[in-house]
Structure formats: C-alpha cells, structure tokens
Amino acid sequence: MIKVSAPGKLYIAGEYAVVEPGHPAILVAIDQFITVSLEKTEKVGSITSKQYGNLPITWKRENDRLVLDKRENPFHYILAAIEVTEKFVKESGKPLSFYHLSVDSELDSSSGKKYGLGSSAAVTVATVKALLRYYGLEHTSSVAVFKLAALAHLSVKSNGSCGDIAASVYGGWLAFSTFDREWVLEKQEQASVTELLKMDWPHLNIEPMTPPEDLRLVIGWTGSPASTSHLVDEVTSNRSHDEQSYAVFLEASKACVSEMIQAFKEGDIPVIQQKIRENRQLLKKMSQRTGVVIETPALSNLCELAEQYCGAAKSSGAGGGDCGIVLFNTKDGILSLITEWEKNDITNLPLHVYRKDEAGV
Structure with missing residues (x-):
C-alpha cells in the first residue's frame, strides 16, 4: 500500500492577476491534506473517494489507455492526473499495471462544505506523486511533479493559474507566476511528456519564501x-x-x-x-x-x-x-x-x- 498526501493552499495576494503569465501572487500551503492510497490489483482497477459516498468506479485498459465503465464520474482531475503521469511512466520504459486508488480529504468540512483550500489541486498532486512512487519514479523533481499536475489541469480545461498546484507541491510560503499556457499547449502537440517536463516554461516562476519570524x-x-x-x-x-x-x-x-x-x-x-x-x-x-x-x-x-x-x-x-x-x-x-x-x-x-x-x- 502506497500513501501520499498533498496539502491545501490559501492565496495571500495577487488573485485574478495571477492567471496572466508573469503576474506574481503569494500563496501558502496549509496543514490540511488530501491523501491518495494505491494498492496493486489484477486485471481491473478502481477509484473510490469518501467524499463521494465510497462508491467505487472500476476501470480496465484498452491499448494501455485507462477506460472507465461509467461516463459520468466525479473524478476528472484524478483521471487527468493518471493519464498524464502514466504517459510519463511509459516513456520511462515502465510497464503499466492495475491498482485500486482511494482518496480521503481533510479539505472540506464534515458536512461536505468546501473551505476554498484547493482540493482539486491537492488531489491532482497527490495522485501524481502516488503514481510516481508506485511505478518507482519517486526521485522525480518537484518542478516535474508541478508540470505533470499542471498538464492534468490543462487537459480538463481548468482556467486557474496553477498556483494552488505549486503550493501543494512545494509547501510553505511561495511567490508564484504562471506559465504561458498557449505555449505549453502548442509544445504538447509536438513533444513527449518527458521532453515537455525538461523544457523551461515561459514566465513560470516558483520561489519558496521564508516569512518574517513575527x-x-x-x-x-x-x-x-x-x-x-x-x-x-x-x-x-x-x-x-x-x-x-x-x-x-x-x-x-x-x-x-x-x-x-x-x-x-x-x-x-x-x-x-x-x-x-x-x-x-x-x-x-x-x-x-x-x-x-x-x-x-x-x-x-x-x-x-x-x-x-x-x-x-x-x-x-x-x-x-x-x-x-x-x-x-x-x-x-x-x-x-x-x-x-x-x-x-x-x-x-x-x-x-x-x-x-x-x-x-
């Protein structure tokens, strides 16, 4: 059993402007987490989340692509994270397998209300990190983890800056400026995931900061x-x-x-x-x-x-x-x-x- 947690976030300053490349924001990671657990299975995999009534969604593979047995599902970010990360895993020469993935979140209230702590980003980051560890790629750099999670968010047409992803990956206090998404989407058509992770993304800046002591x-x-x-x-x-x-x-x-x-x-x-x-x-x-x-x-x-x-x-x-x-x-x-x-x-x-x-x- 592999367990990986990713923290939630709060924006401190720079909201709205941060969705434009090169415009900075300040964020902080907070000590409430989403935890993703992975356990190897045979021939069929599943996804469950306590936040969605624990009903499992099962999946199979067709030509190494993950295929769900239900079209409507609440797991878009998880599925996007799986798809992007497994492309990277395949490019690394690792064979894909089946697993049960379960999600547990501290980022919502006990009654299910959202606090605005970035649960979509945290579940994406936790899924990416859990899969990398599962497939023996746990030494992947923080910036590569960020880029994998950001690619997952782009694939579900997220309109955010991905600053919440940076906070979930790096922790602490961060200065962040987002990347040129049009450039990334264009390069994605031409390059492998591995190549894209190695490129410098225009305007992207992630800078951990130390706050004043008081x-x-x-x-x-x-x-x-x-x-x-x-x-x-x-x-x-x-x-x-x-x-x-x-x-x-x-x-x-x-x-x-x-x-x-x-x-x-x-x-x-x-x-x-x-x-x-x-x-x-x-x-x-x-x-x-x-x-x-x-x-x-x-x-x-x-x-x-x-x-x-x-x-x-x-x-x-x-x-x-x-x-x-x-x-x-x-x-x-x-x-x-x-x-x-x-x-x-x-x-x-x-x-x-x-x-x-x-x-x-």
Missing part, C-alpha cells in the same frame, strides 16, 4: 463556498467591456505583489501589511468595474473586524465567499479578533503553514 497568519471562513472557476470566467467575460481598466489593474497588482515579495525578503512586516491592504483595494476596484462580487458583505465584515485589532486583512482566492486572511505582527489582537469573529458567525480555521521537508516525491 508574522502571524489567521484564517477566517464565512461559511459561503464559492466556485473559483465560475468567478474567474465571469471576470474574464466582463473585463472585455473595459480592457483598459483591467490592464491598469494587472500592472498595479504586479507592482503591489512584487513589493510585497521584496518585503518578505527584507523581513518588513509593516510593508507586507500595507501591501495586503493595497491589494484588497485593487481587488475591490476591479470587482466594481467588472460587476463580479469578490468581497461579499461577510468577507468585508471579516476584514473590518481584523483591522480593528491591528491586522491587515483581505479576501483569499477568488472571493465570493470562502476565506479571508489576516496578517499580524506577532500575536497582538489575535484572540480578541477570534472572539469578535465568533459573535459575527465567522469561523476561525485553526490551520497552520505546512512546510515540506522531504526532497523529491
């Missing part, structure tokens, strides 16, 4: 799950009405987040907090121009309460509900804020930054 991250959940892909689609569609103001937003976000990354390197918490507040205002302006609700009334309340207790706060990720993040200088005000949040039906998620220690897969 920086504290607090996470609040408003209880309103939001669909990232739907919100990104809405912004993409509505921005066409005012491309000039969207271009201004992109450049302002790039400058703001770049300065925040520099403040991380210099250990300057007041500047980090200042840039969090600036990024919040940029997102609110962009939201007004596109008509897409990013900061809901509940998220606004979460942020305003945090500011009263000396925290710098903003929505996290696509917004529309889900989580808000607060950055504090040491622990001043944190307990008072959590008490105030409780009075306002905002849940403090007692999560911590997950730092990956091990090398490779």
Whole structure:
C-alpha cells in the first residue's frame, strides 16, 4: 500500500492577476491534506473517494489507455492526473499495471462544505506523486511533479493559474507566476511528456519564501463556498467591456505583489501589511468595474473586524465567499479578533503553514 498526501493552499495576494503569465501572487500551503492510497490489483482497477459516498468506479485498459465503465464520474482531475503521469511512466520504459486508488480529504468540512483550500489541486498532486512512487519514479523533481499536475489541469480545461498546484507541491510560503499556457499547449502537440517536463516554461516562476519570524497568519471562513472557476470566467467575460481598466489593474497588482515579495525578503512586516491592504483595494476596484462580487458583505465584515485589532486583512482566492486572511505582527489582537469573529458567525480555521521537508516525491 502506497500513501501520499498533498496539502491545501490559501492565496495571500495577487488573485485574478495571477492567471496572466508573469503576474506574481503569494500563496501558502496549509496543514490540511488530501491523501491518495494505491494498492496493486489484477486485471481491473478502481477509484473510490469518501467524499463521494465510497462508491467505487472500476476501470480496465484498452491499448494501455485507462477506460472507465461509467461516463459520468466525479473524478476528472484524478483521471487527468493518471493519464498524464502514466504517459510519463511509459516513456520511462515502465510497464503499466492495475491498482485500486482511494482518496480521503481533510479539505472540506464534515458536512461536505468546501473551505476554498484547493482540493482539486491537492488531489491532482497527490495522485501524481502516488503514481510516481508506485511505478518507482519517486526521485522525480518537484518542478516535474508541478508540470505533470499542471498538464492534468490543462487537459480538463481548468482556467486557474496553477498556483494552488505549486503550493501543494512545494509547501510553505511561495511567490508564484504562471506559465504561458498557449505555449505549453502548442509544445504538447509536438513533444513527449518527458521532453515537455525538461523544457523551461515561459514566465513560470516558483520561489519558496521564508516569512518574517513575527508574522502571524489567521484564517477566517464565512461559511459561503464559492466556485473559483465560475468567478474567474465571469471576470474574464466582463473585463472585455473595459480592457483598459483591467490592464491598469494587472500592472498595479504586479507592482503591489512584487513589493510585497521584496518585503518578505527584507523581513518588513509593516510593508507586507500595507501591501495586503493595497491589494484588497485593487481587488475591490476591479470587482466594481467588472460587476463580479469578490468581497461579499461577510468577507468585508471579516476584514473590518481584523483591522480593528491591528491586522491587515483581505479576501483569499477568488472571493465570493470562502476565506479571508489576516496578517499580524506577532500575536497582538489575535484572540480578541477570534472572539469578535465568533459573535459575527465567522469561523476561525485553526490551520497552520505546512512546510515540506522531504526532497523529491
């Protein structure tokens, strides 16, 4: 039995702009995980997930391609991860076999509500890593694992930046800029997976960062799950009405987040907090121009309460509900804020930054 876990993520800054190549964001991996287990079987394989009622989906092979016995299934990212990774496995000269794959997630609430912690990315990364270990390719580099998981997301037409994938692969605090997806899709038509993994992907930048020692991250959940892909689609569609103001937003976000990354390197918490507040205002302006609700009334309340207790706060990720993040200088005000949040039906998620220690897969 092989078991591999991948952490969830939260965006700290740079949302929406990060879907454009070369525009930076800051993310953090958190200590809640999706675990994928693999066990060798004969002649038929299966996939189960506790999040989908434990009903197994069985599969067979036709000319080394995985074929499901049901067309409608909730496992698109898992299947995409299997397909991409097994192409790489075959190119490495390894024979394919059958296995039972099961998924267990800590990234949703016990009632099945999503916290917005990046479960699609985490399950993709965990599946890729489990398969690499299963087929004896566990020394594959972190950047290759990222690229395999990113190729899986591209194959299911994901419109995200893949920053959540980077957080699940690398752990800790990250500065991230996405790649030119058109370039990758074009090269994919011409090159093998192995060759594609060895290429430098234009604009891709994944940079682990060390946070200042006294920086504290607090996470609040408003209880309103939001669909990232739907919100990104809405912004993409509505921005066409005012491309000039969207271009201004992109450049302002790039400058703001770049300065925040520099403040991380210099250990300057007041500047980090200042840039969090600036990024919040940029997102609110962009939201007004596109008509897409990013900061809901509940998220606004979460942020305003945090500011009263000396925290710098903003929505996290696509917004529309889900989580808000607060950055504090040491622990001043944190307990008072959590008490105030409780009075306002905002849940403090007692999560911590997950730092990956091990090398490779």
